[in-house]
Amino acid sequence: MTQDLILQAGRRTILMETEAVAALEHRINGDFKAACELILQCRGRAIVTGMGKSGHVGGKIAATLASTGTPSFFVHPGEASHGDLGMITREDLVIAISNSGSSAEVLTLLPLLKRLGIPMISMTGKPESPLAQAADVNLDISVETEACPLNLAPTSSTTVTLVMGDALAVALLEARGFTAEDFAFSHPGGALGRRLLLKVEDVMHAGEELPQVSPETPLSKALLEMTSKGFGMTTVVDHKGTLLGVFTDGDLRRVIDHKVELDTATMDAVMSRRPKTVSKETLAAEALRIMEDNRITALVVEDEAHHPVGVLHMHDILRAGVI
Secondary structure, eight states, X not given: OOHHHHHHHHXXXXXXXXXHHHGGGXXXXXXXXXXXXXXXXXXXXXEEEESHHHHHHHHHHHHHXXXXXOOEEEOOHHHHTTTGXXXXXXXXXXXXXXXXXXXXXXXXXXXXXXXXXOOEEEEESOTTSXXXXXXXXXXXXXXXXXXXXXXXXXXXXXXXXXXXXHHHHHHHHHHHTOOHXXXXXXXXXXXXXXXXXXXXXXXXXXXXXXXXXXXXXXXXXXXXXXXXXXXXXXXXXXXXXXXXXXXXXXXXXXXXXXXXXXXXXXXXXXXXXSOOEEOTTSBHHHHHHHHHHXXXXXXXXXXXXXXXXXXXXXXXXXXXXXX
């Protein structure tokens, strides 16, 4: 087989599967709406089942549903007949996938599901098949031909099934008002979870680590405070602990440029009076955006009374893996 033929085969596969997916648009109809309504009314879980390649795709569909607000898991139909059917309750709903609609292992479950009164959504390529006829709602996942040149290996059909599952998940997500924060709670270990869940209070420095001086503090002593705390800045507070300003490495450079007397200057004369601040409830990702937008490396964390309660450095956010 020549290199040109190899490339042609790859491109033909993509084209055929693209056309098969495009044909799905007209099947987002009353049946699709009815399927979504059944799932939304379900007080239990959406149990996905299917044999062979349909089962592999079904596992992914179940995972997508679960991570987007629809409690769901996959049950192998063969294992269900040998004990795993006990995982399914009367409160659940079944999504059964079979391109032929005649998979023996899936059909074996039908009398048991009917006896339990469990609603069922089928995803089949043949609306007249036994599975489709037994279902409360059937979603049409038929394709004219597989991308496989023998028209045997599940290719276009599994792609279409996967896309139909994604369409269900996204439609349900929007219907439930599922938010990015909800999604993050399902993914606490990943970078997305850290970005959406980690708050400033989780990574800020507080207590004795907070650099703090009064407006009467000489510049020389303020520099010692900055050096000992290691953030390249210090807060300036009044006798009530209210934030008045900050003094940073950048301010020091400006002081030197303006030839200010370092031995006699006090914080009141050289501090920046409108520092960027955040609350401890601010998301760490939002704090990072503020730093980047203002080209600064640290933020003061203050409470509702404008008392500094911590300091957040960009390195803290980077170490936390927010980006």
